[in-house]
Amino acid sequence: MKAFYRLLIFLFWFQFLSAEKQVGFKIEKIQGKHWLIKPNGQPLFAHGITHASNQYAKLNYQNFSQACKSIGFNAYGYGCPEPLRRDMPFIESWNHLVPISYYRGKNGVQFLDVFDPKVQKKLEIGVMAKCLSSRDNPNTIGYCWTDLGSWPLENPSGKNWVEFIRQLPQDTPGQKAYQKFLKTWKGSSKKHRDLGFLRLIAREYFKVIGNTQRKFAPNHLVFGERFGINSLNIYETVVVEVVEEMLPYVDAIAVQPPFHSKFPKEDFDKIYKLTQKPIMICDFAIRFKDGDKDIRGWKPESDSIAAGKAYSQYIKDAFKTKYVIGSFWCNPVDTKVGFGKQGVKQGFFNYDLSPRIGLYESVKVLNQFILTQTPN
Numbered sequence: 001m002k003a004f005y006r007l008l009i010f011l012f013w014f015q016f017l018s019a020e021k022q023v024g025f026k027i028e029k030i031q032g033k034h035w036l037i038k039p040n041g042q043p044l045f046a047h048g049i050t051h052a053s054n055q056y057a058k059l060n061y062q063n064f065s066q067a068c069k070s071i072g073f074n075a076y077g078y079g080c081p082e083p084l085r086r087d088m089p090f091i092e093s094w095n096h097l098v099p100i101s102y103y104r105g106k107n108g109v110q111f112l113d114v115f116d117p118k119v120q121k122k123l124e125i126g127v128m129a130k131c132l133s134s135r136d137n138p139n140t141i142g143y144c145w146t147d148l149g150s151w152p153l154e155n156p157s158g159k160n161w162v163e164f165i166r167q168l169p170q171d172t173p174g175q176k177a178y179q180k181f182l183k184t185w186k187g188s189s190k191k192h193r194d195l196g197f198l199r200l201i202a203r204e205y206f207k208v209i210g211n212t213q214r215k216f217a218p219n220h221l222v223f224g225e226r227f228g229i230n231s232l233n234i235y236e237t238v239v240v241e242v243v244e245e246m247l248p249y250v251d252a253i254a255v256q257p258p259f260h261s262k263f264p265k266e267d268f269d270k271i272y273k274l275t276q277k278p279i280m281i282c283d284f285a286i287r288f289k290d291g292d293k294d295i296r297g298w299k300p301e302s303d304s305i306a307a308g309k310a311y312s313q314y315i316k317d318a319f320k321t322k323y324v325i326g327s328f329w330c331n332p333v334d335t336k337v338g339f340g341k342q343g344v345k346q347g348f349f350n351y352d353l354s355p356r357i358g359l360y361e362s363v364k365v366l367n368q369f370i371l372t373q374t375p376n
Contacts, residue, residue: 024220025089025141027251027278030375033322034252034278036221038089039138043375045319046091046141046326047367049348050077050283052084056335057347064332067353071360072367077282077328078144078226085137091223091282091328092134093144097126098205102150102157103339109150109157111164113174114205124212131216142221143213144254144282148228151202151242153194161201162194177204195241202245210249224250226282229257229267238271247275252325254282259297259330261286261310263317272323281318281327286311287346288359293334296343305358312366319370 025044026037035043048068052059061083068076068088076084078093095101099110112119134140150157165174181197206224213222224246227238243253253275257264268279287297288307301307311329318324333347348363350356 024135024138027221027325034325035375036141036325044074044089044326045370045374046075046089046280046328047315047370048073048075048077048088048328049330049332050328051079051331052076053079053081054331054335056338057331057333059332060353063353067349071355071364072371074367075141075326075328085134085139087139089139089141091141091144091280092130093147093226094126094130095147097123097209098146098149100149100151100157100161101147102155103148104157105339106158108339109159111150111159111161113165113168113172114201114208115165115173115177117173120208123208127209127212128216131213135217135220140220142223142251143217144223145209145225147226147283148256149225151198151225151239153191153198160194160198162198165197165201195239198239199241199245202242206246206249210246213249221251222249223252223254223280223282226254226256227271229255229264229271238274240274243274247277250277252278252280254280256283257281259285259287260299261301261314263314265317265321268318268321268324272321278323278325280325283330284314284327285330285346285348286314290346293346294343295346296337296341297346303358304356305362308356308359308362311359312362315366316369319373 024039027034028037029035030043036046038044051057052061052064061081065084065087075088076090078091080090084090098112099108102109114120131143150159151161153160153162165178168175177200178197181200185193185196187193210222227243229238253271255268255271257267271279286301286307287295288301288304289295290304301310315327318327329348331345331347333349333351333353335345335347337343337345348356348359
């Protein structure tokens with residue numbers, strides 16, 4: 001088994017050293033506004049649909065491509081399947097290397113001892129493999145990391161990374177790191193103590209994956225962790241200590257806002273003020289009532305016509321900021337919710353990829369507006 005891993009690492013390194021380093025997408029400011037810049041120098045506000053690889057969608061990719069282009073979409077978000085990766089720009093991502101997405105549920109979230117050299121090596125190999133699979137594709141916009149991670153001390157999974165490390169056996173690297181931290185900690189607040197150690201966890205984690213990312217995909221953008229915004233303030237979702245430790249390794253911030261009908265500019269302004277980096281809305285939609293379907297979403301619009309108007313205004317408001325560089329609608333067609341949950345995960349198109357009345361027309365006009373407002 002060790003010989004196999006040595007061979008695997010050798011092959012990856014050979015490909016890395018022998019491959020021509022291609023210049024990919026960049027981010028530049030034009031008249032005070034951040035823009036994605038394609039390899040040919042053309043500015044781009046990325047707009048499209050995520051999760052095209054959703055196993056429940058069972059898409060005909062050629063028909064899906066035609067449907068997207070007919071409405072004026074110019075990119076695919078994360079979850080882009082291999083057959084579409086030569087079609088339009090897309091975002092590469094992973095969500096399996098560190099399975100801490102809070103929607104996995106308490107039994108599905110699995111933290112790692114990121115202080116353990118063996119764990120770090122596995123992470124390096126995983127990041128390297130993901131980089132090498134897509135870095136030479138000129139359509140690769142950049143890379144996203146773990147989706148909606150259970151970073152906050154209080155989060156929907158009911159578990160957190162600090163408590164996981166705290167409960168490790170005494171002889172583990174993580175427990176040793178924690179005990180070392182306690183010797184230098186000064187203060188009486190348990191929350192501040194735990195946030196202090198969470199910062200060290202984030203620092204170690206981002207150092208490993210961030211440096212590996214830059215090593216094996218040096219000419220591509222990095223969006224980092226996909227953070228959520230919780231406008232209801234039930235849970236803290238953007239932890240300052242975590243974001244600050246991630247900043248040295250990323251070019252922009254990936255954000256999934258709540259699926260509400262009004263653009264939460266105040267929340268986005270706060271993230272931009274904290275990070276001073278452009279923002280990609282990596283996964284968003286406005287849900288709407290559709291017959292007797294059990295649509296899972298916060299206060300869905302009355303129908304697809306109302307959803308189209310609301311979504312168009314939302315993206316226009318995002319486009320008007322100086323920092324939002326793209327947005328992706330969540331899900332191509334209606335599918336199961338996933339993770340054993342009940343309900344329908346609503347898609348942009350009908351199941352046969354036919355247009356939804358009102359939504360299609362509004363977004364087609366929106367995409368034409370974006371195109372006319374994009375610098376030449």
